[in-house]
Amino acid sequence: MLTLKLIISFITGGLFIALQTIIGERVSMRWRGVVLTIPSTMAVSILFISITKSPNDIIEVARVLPAGLGACFLFATIFALLSRYSLILSLVGGLAGWAAGAAWLLYYPPATFWSSLFIYNLPIALAGYLITRRLPQKEELTPLAFTPLRLVVRAVFAGSVVCSAVALANTLGNTWGGLFSAFPAVFTSTFVLYYLAHGKEVMPAVIRSIYFPGDFTMVIFTYVAGVTFPLWGTTLGLIAAYAASAVFTIIVQWLRPKPKPLLTAPGAA
Numbered sequence: 001m002l003t004l005k006l007i008i009s010f011i012t013g014g015l016f017i018a019l020q021t022i023i024g025e026r027v028s029m030r031w032r033g034v035v036l037t038i039p040s041t042m043a044v045s046i047l048f049i050s051i052t053k054s055p056n057d058i059i060e061v062a063r064v065l066p067a068g069l070g071a072c073f074l075f076a077t078i079f080a081l082l083s084r085y086s087l088i089l090s091l092v093g094g095l096a097g098w099a100a101g102a103a104w105l106l107y108y109p110p111a112t113f114w115s116s117l118f119i120y121n122l123p124i125a126l127a128g129y130l131i132t133r134r135l136p137q138k139e140e141l142t143p144l145a146f147t148p149l150r151l152v153v154r155a156v157f158a159g160s161v162v163c164s165a166v167a168l169a170n171t172l173g174n175t176w177g178g179l180f181s182a183f184p185a186v187f188t189s190t191f192v193l194y195y196l197a198h199g200k201e202v203m204p205a206v207i208r209s210i211y212f213p214g215d216f217t218m219v220i221f222t223y224v225a226g227v228t229f230p231l232w233g234t235t236l237g238l239i240a241a242y243a244a245s246a247v248f249t250i251i252v253q254w255l256r257p258k259p260k261p262l263l264t265a266p267g268a269a
Contacts (some may be wrong), residue, residue: 006048006052006163006166006167007163008048010159010160010162010163011159012044012048012159012162015155015159038217038245039217039218039221039222039241039242039245040186041161041162041165041181041182041183041185041186042065042181042182042218042221042222043221043238043241043242044162045161045162045165045166045169045177045180045181046058046061046062046181046225046229046238046241047234047238048162048166049061049165049166049169049170049174049177049181050229050234050237051234052166052169052170053169053170053174055229055230055233055234055237056229056230057169057174058225058226058229058230058237059226059229059230060174060175060178061169061174061177061178061181061226062113062178062222062223062225062226063110063112063113063116063178063226064105064109064110064116064174064175064178064179065116065178065181065182065218065222066110066113066116066117066120066121066219066222067105067109067110067116067119067120067121067179068102068105068178068179068180068181068182068183069121069125069182069215069218069219069222070101070105070120070121070122070123070124070125071097071098071101071102071105071124071179071182072098072182072183072184072187073121073124073125073128073210073211073215074097074098074100074101074124074128075094075095075097075098075101075184075187075188076094076128076132076184076187076191076207076210077097077124077127077128077131077132077207078090078093078094078096078097079091079093079094079187079191079203079207080128080131080132080135080203080204080207080208081093081131081135082094083195083200083203083204084200085200087192087195087196087200090191090195090203091188091192094184094188094191095188098183098184101124102179105120105175105179106175106176106179109175113222113223113226117219121215121219122215125211125215126211128211129208129211129212132204132207132208132211133204133208135204135208136201136204137204137205137208138201138202138204138205153189154189154193157185157188157189161180161183161185162185164180164183165177165180165181165183168180187210190206191203191206191207194206213248213249213252213253216248216252217245217248217249218245220244220245220248221241221242221244221245222241224237224240224241224244224245225237225238225240225241228240228241
C-alpha cells in the first residue's frame with residue numbers, strides 16, 4: 001500500500017511542479033518569484049505524509065520546514081554567487097551548501113516552529129536577498145521555448161524529491177521528511193534551464209525575485225498546515241494552508257508599488 005502511495009506522490013509531485021515552472025516562466029518579473037515559490041514540493045510532500053502516516057505528524061514536519069527552507073535559500077544564494085563562473089560549479093556549490101545546511105539541521109534540529117523560523121530561516125533569507133541584489137543584474141530576458149524533454153526531466157526530478165520526502169518520513173522520521181519537503185527542486189530545475197537558455201548574466205535577477213514574498217508565503221503555508229491538519233484533517237488542512245498563503249501574497253502584491261520590470265516577461269511584446 002505504501003509503495004502505491006509513493007508512486008502516486010511521484011506522479012502528482014512531478015506534474016504539479018512541472019506546471020508551476022511553466023507558469024513561472026510566462027509571467028512578469030513582478031509575479032515570477034511569487035509563482036516559483038508557491039508551495040509545491042512541500043505541499044505535495046505534506047499531503048502524502050499526512051496520507052501515509054497521519055495528519056498529526058504534520059505538526060513535527062511543519063516545525064522543521066522553515067529551517068529546511070533556510071537551507072533551500074542557502075542553495076539559491078550560493079548558486080547566484082557562483083553563476084558567473086560555470087553552471088557545474090554553481091550546482092555543485094549550491095547543493096553542497098544545501099547539504100551542509102541540511103546536515104546542521106539534522107544534527108541540531110529546531111526545538112520549535114519559531115526557532116526554526118527566526119534562527120534557521122529568516123537570517124539566511126535576508127542575507128541571500130541582500131547579497132543577490134548587489135550582484136550585476138541583467139534586465140532583458142527573451143521568451144523560452146519548451147520541449148517535451150525539458151518537461152519530462154523537470155517532472156521526474158521533482159517527483160523524485162516528493163517521493164523521497166514521503167519515504168524518508170515513513171522510514172527515518174518526520175524531521176527527514178520535513179527537510180526533504182523543502183528541497184529546492186523547483187529552484188534547481190528552473191535555475192539550470194535559465195542558465196542554459198539565457199546565460200549566467202540573468203541568474204542574479206532571477207534568484208533575487210524568489211526571496212520576497214516567497215519565503216513568507218511558504219512559512220505561512222507551513223504554519224497553517226501544522227495547525228489545521230491535526231484539527232481538520234488532510235483535505236481541509238491543505239485548503240486552509242493554501243488559502244492563507246494566497247491571501248497574504250495577494251495583499252503584499254497589492255500593497256507593493258509597481259516597479260520597472262527587471263526582466264522582460266517571456267511572451268511579452
